[in-house]
Amino acid sequence: MALQRITTAAMSRNVLADNQATLTRLATLQERLSSGKRVNRVSDDPEAARQSLRLRVDDLKLGKFIDNIAKSQAFIEAGDTALAAMSESLDSVKKLALQGANGTADAASRQAIARAVEGELTRLIDLANTSHDGRFLFAGTATTGQPPFALDDDRVAYRGNLDEFAINVTPTSSETVNRNGYAMFQEGTDVFAQIVSLRDALTANDPQAIRDTLAGIDAAHGQVVDLHGGVGGQVRRLEAARDQMEQTRVSIQGLISRAEDADLPSTIADLQLAETALEAGLQTGARLLQRSLLDYLQ
Secondary structure, X not given: OOOOOOOHHHHHHHHHHHHHHHHHHHHHHHHHHHHOEOOOOHHHOHXXXXXXXXXXXXXXXXXXXXXXXXXXXXHHHHHHHHHHHHHHHHHHHHHHHHHHHOOOXXXXXXXXXXXXXXXHHHHHHHHHOOEEOOEEOOEOEOOOOXXXXXXXXXXXXXXXXXXXXXXXXXXXXXXXXXXOHHHHHOOOOXXXXXXXXXXXXXXXXXXXXXXXXXXXXXXXXXXXXXXXXXXXXXXXXXXXXXXXXXXXXXXXXXXXXXXXXXXXXXXXXXXXXXXXXXXXXXXXXXXXXXXXXXXXXX
């Protein structure tokens, strides 16, 4: 078997090629160390890059739903607070009605009670006109401009619309944010009309008419309590959905990290090995260069 003669020049070329490969490896490791990422471009690991892209799309979608939930919660919680206050106001109206219906009440006391009822009516209208972030909560989709409820002569007029606005909070569900105030407060039992009737009966000092309003006041109070309970259920659903999505998002971000991130201790160890290999390669190259010069001089 004939031995193949390897020239010094060939050896030098091999060492240079090895050193270049080591430099490339060193640059890659330094980039990983500085960025903290194992995958800085698709060519670093095509499959991991594709997986990371899919996960990032899922993460963005979840982030959007979480933002929607946060926006919905702010509006719904404002509505929840308003309805709780309306329930308290109607409870006060109920107590005032019982005082006025009492046979011992005289005309003067009933006039005073009528003024208190008038105050509660004003309070209820103000609560029905609750806004959040410049948008009325109980005006349907007519969320800006004039308040949805106003006292017009002896009746409360609704000036919103009958539409409702919902926000997608999961891929398969939505929650109503802005409600149709007419359906809430004037359809079925007209909450405001019951209070106007009570006020007028008190002003007229008519005990029987006062007693006749009690059932309507009870119905109005029950209606608002039911509405408050429904909105409370919305708040709980949104909190549960948000918690679940945030947990899912943490899991997805963990998968993204595993797909992209560099193992820093391993990267540091590989970097040290590459630096050692480069140093050895440079020393070998220097010796070969000296040998080549000696061969040339000889």
